[in-house]
Amino acid sequence: MKLRCQSVGEIDSRSGALGGGADLGPRRNRLYQTSTMAALLDAVYDGETTLDELLMHGNFGLGTFNALDGEMIVNDSVIHQFRADGQAGRVPGSLKTPFACVTFFQPEKEYVIDTPCDKEGFEEIVNRLVDNPNLFAAVRFTGLFEKVETRTVFCQCHPYPPMLEVVSRQPTMQLGSSSGTMLGFRTPPYMQGVNVAGYHLHFLTEDGRRGGHVTDYRVKQGRLEVGIISDVEIQLPRTEQFAKANLTPENIHEAIRVAEGG
Numbered sequence: 141m142k143l144r145c146q147s148v149g150e151i152d153s154r155s156g157a158l159g160g161g162a163d164l165g166p167r168r169n170r171l172y173q174t175s176t177m178a179a180l181l182d183a184v185y186d187g188e189t190t191l192d193e194l195l196m197h198g199n200f201g202l203g204t205f206n207a208l209d210g211e212m213i214v215n216d217s218v219i220h221q222f223r224a225d226g227q228a229g230r231v232p233g234s235l236k237t238p239f240a241c242v243t244f245f246q247p248e249k250e251y252v253i254d255t256p257c258d259k260e261g262f263e264e265i266v267n268r269l270v271d272n273p274n275l276f277a278a279v280r281f282t283g284l285f286e287k288v289e290t291r292t293v294f295c296q297c298h299p300y301p302p303m304l305e306v307v308s309r310q311p312t313m314q315l316g317s318s319s320g321t322m323l324g325f326r327t328p329p330y331m332q333g334v335n336v337a338g339y340h341l342h343f344l345t346e347d348g349r350r351g352g353h354v355t356d357y358r359v360k361q362g363r364l365e366v367g368i369i370s371d372v373e374i375q376l377p378r379t380e381q382f383a384k385a386n387l388t389p390e391n392i393h394e395a396i397r398v399a400e401g402g
């Protein structure tokens with residue numbers, strides 16, 4: 141039986157001030173992306189953008205690190221790295237990323253979830269809050285989870301194997317009852333390959349020790365915040381690897397579904 145989420149209140153905070161009084165100007169809810177998902181699938185695992193540079197474009201987001209060395213989550217300007225060996229923590233700003241998406245997050249809609257719901261129910265709520273399927277959305281849920289399933293990619297050595305080989309060996313983690321933050325993006329279908337069409341979410345426990353790329357979950361209760369993104373900047377690599385990559389493979393939809401665990 142599927143449980144549905146119920147709202148106890150919805151706040152349109154579009155006109156409200158951003159927490160902390162920060163004036164982020166025109167960059168609010170503008171997506172900044174390095175490279176493309178298709179490039180990552182084709183083993184372009186080394187990028188040129190440092191984490192310090194990434195933070196100049198956003199304080200919220202997700203991605204991975206050069207050599208595919210773990211999953212990245214950016215929350216309130218802090219970048220966390222979750223490695224396949226279980227190590228977690230903050231990272232030096234000189235590290236680089238081959239694929240990341242960040243934004244200066246300003247919630248435009250807030251919603252209190254007080255009835256447990258699964259992935260499908262959660263996505264339904266966000267889709268209702270952002271009723272334009274052709275725009276991106278930044279999504280953050282903070283609260284209690286009944287379960288979270290995550291995976292973390294392995295650091296790779298040259299010659300790099302394709303992403304689908306990597307994910308077939310990836311370690312997964314199952315967390316039961318826990319509290320933390322799940323955040324990421326909803327990407328419109330026509331951007332498949334450039335990004336991940338649909339929902340791409342990463343998770344961070346409240347103590348910052350565990351997390352990764354989310355493959356499944358049930359939220360229990362907490363606060364959902366959503367920002368609508370209509371402004372997108374994509375930084376494409378000038379590397380030889382990117383120049384040689386096949387970015388229009390025939391099986392792109394299936395490859396991304398398998399790679400992202402959706």
Ligand SMILES: [Zn+2]
Pocket residue numbers: 202203211340341342353354
């Ligand atoms: Zn991910």
